[in-house]
Amino acid sequence: MKIEINSSTEMQKLGASIANTASPNDLLLLEGDLGAGKTTMTQGIGRALGIRRPVKSPTFTIVREYREGKLPLFHMDFYRLENDDLSSIDLAGYLTEGGLVVIEWPQLVLNDLPEEYLQLNITRVDDEWNSTKRIVEFLPKGAHYQEWVDKLIATFNA
Numbered sequence: 396m397k398i399e400i401n402s403s404t405e406m407q408k409l410g411a412s413i414a415n416t417a418s419p420n421d422l423l424l425l426e427g428d429l430g431a432g433k434t435t436m437t438q439g440i441g442r443a444l445g446i447r448r449p450v451k452s453p454t455f456t457i458v459r460e461y462r463e464g465k466l467p468l469f470h471m472d473f474y475r476l477e478n479d480d481l482s483s484i485d486l487a488g489y490l491t492e493g494g495l496v497v498i499e500w501p502q503l504v505l506n507d508l509p510e511e512y513l514q515l516n517i518t519r520v521d522d523e524w525n526s527t528k529r530i531v532e533f534l535p536k537g538a539h540y541q542e543w544v545d546k547l548i549a550t551f552n553a
């Protein structure tokens with residue numbers, strides 16, 4: 396399943412649909428090049444969860460925790476992960492705290508993740524550097540995540 400997104404605002408709206416249909420302990424993996432819109436989408440998630448402070452890129456901190464919303468949001472970015480950093484992060488703990496876990500650049504931790512999750516691939520389709528068009532592909536693993544995709548897309552299109 397793929398959808399076309401035409402602006403940052405629309406990407407944040409997709410984030411809101413994700414937030415409004417998420418369940419505790421859901422795991423969302425965001426794949427896409429730098430500038431694809433992974434953090435922008437997560438900002439939409441945070442706002443819809445009722446998190447007031449702005450969701451910022453966790454690139455230099457690896458994990459940012461936001462606990463004041465409808466669900467806790469645990470936002471991770473493994474782009475700059477060094478091998479020894481990984482052992483300092485209690486990934487399994489975050490996955491069972493009843494929150495929504497969003498991971499940018501998940502490749503380095505794939506072996507440490509559960510078998511079921513929702514992966515989104517975000518790609519730019521136009522060559523112009525400033526194009527605001529993106530394709531978001533939904534790749535759910537497991538029945539729960541397939542159901543989530545059906546629900547969130549219905550919400551997005553409503």
Ligand SMILES: Nc1ncnc2c1ncn2[C@@H]1O[C@H](COP(=O)(O)OP(=O)(O)O)[C@@H](O)[C@H]1O
Nearest residue numbers: 401402403406429430431432433434435527529
């Ligand atoms: N359709 C879109 N979706 C998301 N971001 C967009 C879109 N169009 C333009 N942008 C811009 O692209 C940049 C995406 O940056 P960011 O969300 O930090 O990407 P990433 O986290 O994937 O590296 C932002 O400056 C954002 O305003």
Ligand SMILES: [Mg+2]
Nearest residue numbers: 433434452499
């Ligand atoms: Mg980012």
